[in-house]
Amino acid sequence: MTSMGGQRRLGRRLILLIGAIYFAFPFVAMARFAFQNVQVFDLGRSTLFENWSLTSVTSAFGEDYFWDALRLSIQLALGTALLTLFVLVPTAVWVHLRIPRARAVVEFLTVLPYVIPAIALVAGIVVIKPHARWFLNSDLSLIPFYAVLALPFTYRSIDAGLRAIDLRTLTEASRSLGAGWNVTLRRVLIPSLKSALISSTFLTVAVVLGEYTIADVLLKRTLPAFMAEYRQSDPRGGYALAVLSLLATTLLFAGIGVATRPRGGRNPRTDEPSPSTEETPS
Amino acid sequence: MTSLSLERITKTFGSTIALDDFSLAIESGELVSLLGPSGCGKTTALRVVAGFEVPARGSVFVGGADVSRTPAHRRNMGMVFQSYSLFPNMNVAQNIEFGLRTRRLSPVERKKRIEEALELVQLQKQAKRYSHQLSGGQQQRVALARALAIRPDVLLLDEPLSALDAKVRSTLRDEIRRIQKESGTTAVFVTHDQDEALSISDRVGVMSEGRLEQLAPPEVVYSSPSSAFVARFVGTINEVDGVVENGTIRVGPYQFRSPRSGRADGPVKILVRPEHTRFDETGIPAMVRQTVFMGASKLVDVQAEVSARVIRVQLPGHVTSPEPGSRVNVSFDETKALTDQ
Ligand SMILES: Nc1ncnc2c1ncn2[C@@H]1O[C@H](COP(=O)(O)OP(=O)(O)OP(=O)(O)O)[C@@H](O)[C@H]1O
Numbered sequence: 331m332t333s334m335g336g337q338r339r340l341g342r343r344l345i346l347l348i349g350a351i352y353f354a355f356p357f358v359a360m361a362r363f364a365f366q367n368v369q370v371f372d373l374g375r376s377t378l379f380e381n382w383s384l385t386s387v388t389s390a391f392g393e394d395y396f397w398d399a400l401r402l403s404i405q406l407a408l409g410t411a412l413l414t415l416f417v418l419v420p421t422a423v424w425v426h427l428r429i430p431r432a433r434a435v436v437e438f439l440t441v442l443p444y445v446i447p448a449i450a451l452v453a454g455i456v457v458i459k460p461h462a463r464w465f466l467n468s469d470l471s472l473i474p475f476y477a478v479l480a481l482p483f484t485y486r487s488i489d490a491g492l493r494a495i496d497l498r499t500l501t502e503a504s505r506s507l508g509a510g511w512n513v514t515l516r517r518v519l520i521p522s523l524k525s526a527l528i529s530s531t532f533l534t535v536a537v538v539l540g541e542y543t544i545a546d547v548l549l550k551r552t553l554p555a556f557m558a559e560y561r562q563s564d565p566r567g568g569y570a571l572a573v574l575s576l577l578a579t580t581l582l583f584a585g586i587g588v589a590t591r592p593r594g595g596r597n598p599r600t601d602e603p604s605p606s607t608e609e610t611p612s
Numbered sequence: 613m614t615s616l617s618l619e620r621i622t623k624t625f626g627s628t629i630a631l632d633d634f635s636l637a638i639e640s641g642e643l644v645s646l647l648g649p650s651g652c653g654k655t656t657a658l659r660v661v662a663g664f665e666v667p668a669r670g671s672v673f674v675g676g677a678d679v680s681r682t683p684a685h686r687r688n689m690g691m692v693f694q695s696y697s698l699f700p701n702m703n704v705a706q707n708i709e710f711g712l713r714t715r716r717l718s719p720v721e722r723k724k725r726i727e728e729a730l731e732l733v734q735l736q737k738q739a740k741r742y743s744h745q746l747s748g749g750q751q752q753r754v755a756l757a758r759a760l761a762i763r764p765d766v767l768l769l770d771e772p773l774s775a776l777d778a779k780v781r782s783t784l785r786d787e788i789r790r791i792q793k794e795s796g797t798t799a800v801f802v803t804h805d806q807d808e809a810l811s812i813s814d815r816v817g818v819m820s821e822g823r824l825e826q827l828a829p830p831e832v833v834y835s836s837p838s839s840a841f842v843a844r845f846v847g848t849i850n851e852v853d854g855v856v857e858n859g860t861i862r863v864g865p866y867q868f869r870s871p872r873s874g875r876a877d878g879p880v881k882i883l884v885r886p887e888h889t890r891f892d893e894t895g896i897p898a899m900v901r902q903t904v905f906m907g908a909s910k911l912v913d914v915q916a917e918v919s920a921r922v923i924r925v926q927l928p929g930h931v932t933s934p935e936p937g938s939r940v941n942v943s944f945d946e947t948k949a950l951t952d953q
């Protein structure tokens with residue numbers, strides 16, 4: 331029994347290790363290409379610790395366009411996350427409470443943006459462009475498009491969060507205590523869905539930082555657009571930015587994850603002498 | 613202060629009739645339990661009172677005022693659910709405070725009520741805990757405290773004990789009753805456990821298929837069930853086959869007139885509790901199969917000669933019971949026996 335469990339644990343660690351190597355290798359290779367002042371064909375095991383420097387990104391940081399693009403992308407990420415929070419969360423709650431039988435249909439609908447190639451969306455945009463200039467002229471007009479692009483991921487994570495809580499009971503408990511829908515959503519449901527919303531936000535940011543096609547068609551200078559352009563003139567600088575943006579998002583969300591750990595400690599019920607005796611107050 | 617009455621409520625889900633012209637009147641400070649088999653509409657009745665279900669027809673009155681059109685969050689009902697319902701992002705005190713905040717009470721008043729509520733359920737020490745740090749029984753006590761802190765007009769409990777183990781269930785049951793009595797809150801307690809219903813209630817409402825079969829004090833429901841359904845559902849009961857002839861009920865040589873049966877001639881089932889049977893020369897001839905001593909009473913199972921049925925006879929504990937294998941005659945307390953087709 332124990333040896334079987336031990337074996338299983340070992341197997342799990344092995345898989346984790348293989349996975350980590352699979353992702354780490356290209357990342358390390360990219361980082362070395364970007365941050366080591368070593369000729370590409372000399373990048374080998376012997377040169378692993380040679381000539382690391384940040385010079386490749388300093389020139390990118392010097393460009394005004396970089397900072398504008400960064401600001402726009404942050405705005406887009408925030409805007410998309412907020413739009414998701416204010417529109418998608420109430421919708422998902424409503425679907426779960428009122429038309430639970432339609433969940434499969436809604437789930438299918440939300441995958442469509444993933445199944446339909448981005449180029450089809452672009453074609454659509456091209457068609458409406460002449461009629462919606464007043465809207466598309468604004469840089470923030472990308473927000474609704476990004477919310478739709480992120481939908482397959484954000485809906486799935488919110489849906490999983492809703493399935494993990496007893497939505498009906500929590501909602502009714504809140505209502506019976508005198509809270510209307512707004513208060514219930516704000517003070518009970520959204521806090522209960524915290525980890526689902528964090529992962530949904532993470533995925534939103536990932537989509538926003540990775541989207542290039544639509545930004546390019548609408549001539550918006552987002553960070554991915556900047557990086558794509560910059561890579562043409564300075565390949566190492568372009569990759570250096572990519573590595574940094576990857577690191578920055580990872581750190582950001584590791585930080586959020588730590589900050590939002592469940593309160594009250596991990597398993598405090600066990601650090602009490604005997605909780606069962608409390609059941610029968612004399 | 614606050615009575616509750618449901619008047620002629622009909623609620624359907626598609627083709628299912630969950631409540632069928634259902635009426636129920638509860639006096640102020642009274643605890644009424646709704647008892648019935650699964651699917652008979654107990655939860656639906658409670659949810660109609662709470663405002664979570666809108667009935668197709670009928671009205672709900674609280675303290676004489678019609679609340680049928682009042683949304684759930686303005687009804688001032690305290691509700692305790694079968695499943696754990698504490699808000700996971702709030703600790704015990706904050707859970708209790710939730711309903712006080714929605715009522716915009718001052719911080720001083722809120723603090724006072726939280727302390728009162730915690731004391732009521734004896735969880736002062738756990739005030740800062742989160743739901744995942746509490747046992748099931750503690751969680752239900754917090755849910756009760758949270759529901760009572762708002763001083764509800766009516767307290768609604770939907771099988772609040774069913775997720776708990778037997779020992780916790782009986783202590784918490786008594787605690788709910790004590791607290792309900794002390795606070796004088798009108799309460800509806802839904803359960804499908806007859807012991808729970810009989811022990812906790814001022815009156816028990818037995819439901820079947822969306823209707824109220826009988827609403828009476830526990831002793832009355834037990835000793836004078838108004839229908840065969842109630843008799844079968846509450847307590848143990850003997851069923852004996854007989855026939856009606858000219859208004860007289862006959863089982864083999866045993867015959868009697870039942871004041872509670874106006875059945876036409878034909879076959880009939882007689883329903884009678886073990887404590888309403890006795891050994892008596894004029895009764896049904898039977899053979900003793902076994903005797904079980906229960907302390908205060910003795911149960912004697914006899915096999916009737918005229919039918920294959922076993923009849924259970926309950927005797928006081930001190931009476932000497934017949935030996936297994938011996939022949940006896942069993943008759944009924946005719947005023948208590950019920951009949952059914
Ligand atoms: N939301 C719903 N949709 C469809 N049918 C429902 C719904 N809620 C209840 N019903 C049906 O209405 C009837 C009464 O249900 P209800 O939940 O009130 O029963 P109950 O007496 O509480 O049963 P239990 O002891 O199993 O909790 C059942 O036939 C049930 O299937």
Ligand SMILES: [Mg+2]
Binds near residue numbers: 654655656
């Ligand atoms: Mg129920």
